[in-house]
Amino acid sequence: MIKNDLFLRALKGEPVNRPPVWMMRQAGRYLPEFMAIREKYDFFTRCQTPELASEITVQPIRRYGMDAAILFSDILVIPQAMNIAVEMKPNFGPYLPNPIRTAKDLEKVIVPDIQDTLGYVMEAITMTKEKLDDAIPLIGFAGSPWTILCYCVQGQGSKSFDLAKGLCFTDPKTAHGLLQRITDTTIAYLKEKVKAGCNAVQVFDSWGGMLSPEDYNEFSFQYIQQIVDALKDFAPVIVFGKGCWFALRDMANSGAAALGVDWTCSPKNARYLSGGNITLQGNFDPARLLSPPSEIKKRVHQMIRDFGKDRYIVNLGHGILPNxxxxxxxxxxxxxxEYKG
Structure with missing residues (x-):
């Protein structure tokens, strides 16, 4: 039995005294204790070593006492498991030396056995659950199929993901073939995470806002819908699409338990666009955490008033910045x- 179940109650839409709070990327690069580990081990060693991943997951909980923990990992462990090489280059970011850009490239991409390829994640979940000792819930996550495709086709980060979009628009058959394989892998992966002990899962569609509403439905949302359909009876699913305000109504009708909102969409609009009956999560601008602490507190209290304390999870509108x-x-x-409504 989870001792602090505020987060899970908010996902169910139950009344709460105050909303729960956690931060995207809370386990990471702004914490000195994380930096000490980063100096000793490279990125994917940290992800693939259960002892390190579980320790990094609980570091922010020890320091700040959030209402939920999110497992330290990366969305790009999925393509790695699918036989697509992924490197993390210092001062550059993700680099995929063999991008998937043709039907022939797609032939090499597999839907893997999750325990064989990603068993280390399940071990990290087991270790993390032991450390948390049922104090708070644990969130597992994955990237949306579209966001994963962006990296698999582009081969690296991008401001436009022009090569990824180009594949979708010139060879949609190959694009949909890759998206379906990513989707099938993601569903199996998230189900294993829930079996291993995750209390909820979040799908990050970090690059969904790159697409027009019409293209979003074709190349992103229909695959997110498959994931929600497959997972919703096992655990609550949070869907977060950065820049995807136009899809909030469809997302609200997807069966997801909650929707993440970025800082470009006001609480009032987010409630209106989502129909007003689903839990929302967000949406503090991460750069606003550079304001003085007194200003941060004032703005957080206003944000809670604007969203309302019920059916709401306080979070950032994207990941916390390293500075x-x-x-x-x-x-x-x-x-x-401290909030008192």
Whole structure:
């Protein structure tokens, strides 16, 4: 039995005294204890070593006491498992030396056995659950199929993902073939995560906002819908699409338990666009954590008032930035815990 179940109750839409709070990318690069581990081990070693991944997951909980933990990992472990090489280059980011750009390239892409290829993630979940000792829930996550495709085709990060979009528009058969394989792998992966102990899962569609609403339905949302359909009876599913305000109504009708909102969509519009009956999560601008702590607290309280304390999870509108001062991150969490509606 989870001792602090505020997050799970908010996902169910139950009334709460205050909304729960956690931060995307809370386990990571703004924490000195994380930096100490980063100096010793490269990125994918941290992801693939259960002892390290579980330790990194609980670091922010020890320091700040969020209402949920999110497992330290990366969305690109999925293509790695699918026989697509992924490297993480310092000062560059993800690099995929053999991008998938033709039907022939697609032939090499597999739907893997999850325990064989990603068993280390399940071990990390088991270790993390032991460390958390049922104090708070644990979130597992995956990238959306479209967001994963962006990296698999582009071969690296991009401001436009022109090669990824180009494949979709010139060879949709290959694009849909890749998207379906990613989707099938992601469903199997998230189901194993839930079996291993994750209490909820989140799908990150980081690059969904790159697509027009029409193209979003074809190349992203229909695959997210498959994931929600497959997972919703096993665990609550949160769908977060950055820049995808136009899809909030469809997302609200998908069977997801909650929707993430970025900072470009106001609480009022997010409630309106989503129909007003689903839990929303967000949407503090991560750069606003560079404001003085007193300003952060004031703005967090206003954000809660704007969203309403029920059917709401306080979070950022995207991942926390590496240059956020520790006391500012603390102010964000404290503001929520101090809130009295």
């Amino acid at each position: 956020v001062p520790l006391e500012n991150a603390a102010a964000f969490i404290e503001a929520v815990k």
